[in-house]
Amino acid sequence: MNHKLFLGAACALLLSACATGPQTPVIRHDYVSQNQDSRSLFIVLHYTVLDWEKSLKVLTTGGQVSAHYLVREEPAEIYQLVDENRRSWHAGASYWAGNQNLNSSSIGIEIVNAGWVDTPGGRVYAPFPQKQIEEVIKLVRDIQKRHNVKPERIIGHADIAPGRKQDPGPMFPWKQLHEAGLIPWPDPVQVAARKTAYEAVPADIGWAQDRLGRYGFNIARSGQPDKLTSDAIATFQMKYRPADYGGVLDAETAALIDVATTPGGMLMAPAPAPTGTGKP
Structure with missing residues (x-):
């Protein structure tokens, strides 16, 4: 066998493969299944226990915690920190109505709020400014409509981790979310x-x-x-x-x-x- 001829053919084949490069699959979108829903089944509300600057730093840098949205108190503004199609790290070890590890199936909303302090008279929780609550309601309504989240699946961090978590706490006006047509009562x-x-x-x-x-x-x-x-x-x-x-x-x-x-x-x-x- 002519070794030079064989070597030349092998090199030509290799160069041809390199020139072609990786192949991108051709995906057609002619059909859409009716058997589907959003990956976002829950909306989970939190408070940050930090001021605005510290909340933003923890949720956007190396704190190993994040949320899809952060609602500032003053001025009352909404910031998106994680794309809704990606998983944010807000729920931790969690459970609700047979569902576990809710990071994978929820959208997390952090609300800037001091949380609580223990005093000689007992634990005192910080209030939420009304304008901030109004922004939270607007955001929850928008998410709920787009993902068709069931009203009973709009919940707090404490619901999915009782004892370990207390947020958004007793000062959060859940009744206002009910009056806005978002949750049952x-x-x-x-x-x-x-x-x-x-x-x-x-x-x-x-x-x-x-x-x-x-x-x-x-x-x-x-x-x-x-x-x-x-x-x-x-x-x-x-x-x-x-x-x-x-x-x-x-x-x-x-x-x-x-x-x-x-x-x-x-x-x-x-x-x-x-x-x-x-x-x-």
Whole structure:
């Protein structure tokens, strides 16, 4: 065999391959499946426990934590830090209604807020400026519409990690999100009626654990008043009865839990009509 001829043919083949380079697949988009939804199933609200400058630094540099959005308090402005198509690191170890590791299925919103301080009179949480809350509501509504997030999946960090996390805390006005047509709320008429019943016959802790697990918390029915149960009750109270969130299963809390986990017990307020300045 002519070795020179063989070598020349091999070199020509190699050069031909190099000239062609890596091949880009041809992908056609003629068809679209109906069997799909958004990867963003949840919206999770947080507070930063830091001022604006420190919040921005931690969420954008080497702090190993991030969020899709940061809502500043003064001036009240919204900043996008992570593209919604990418995963931000905001939820950590988390669980809600059978779903775990919510970083992979949620959009995280951090709200600039000092969080809390412990004082001789007890723990004191910082308020949220109304203009900041209005921006949060606008942002949540926009995300909810685009991703079709179910109202019961607009939740707080404390919901998915009770005890370990408290944010957005008892000062966050969840009721305003309900009034904006974003989240459900226990029917006050049903709550009042059942409160009377639970005043007469107190609720059992095993019943509460079962209902709280049904509501969404990662809690098992042990029948024992353990710390996880107390933390879950306190988190539930922070949202629906923020005036008293001591984690005690009193009659009003039992009524709220009962209504929140009974079909037809959670009500949605009508979304406000859109306003505009354009001419008809």
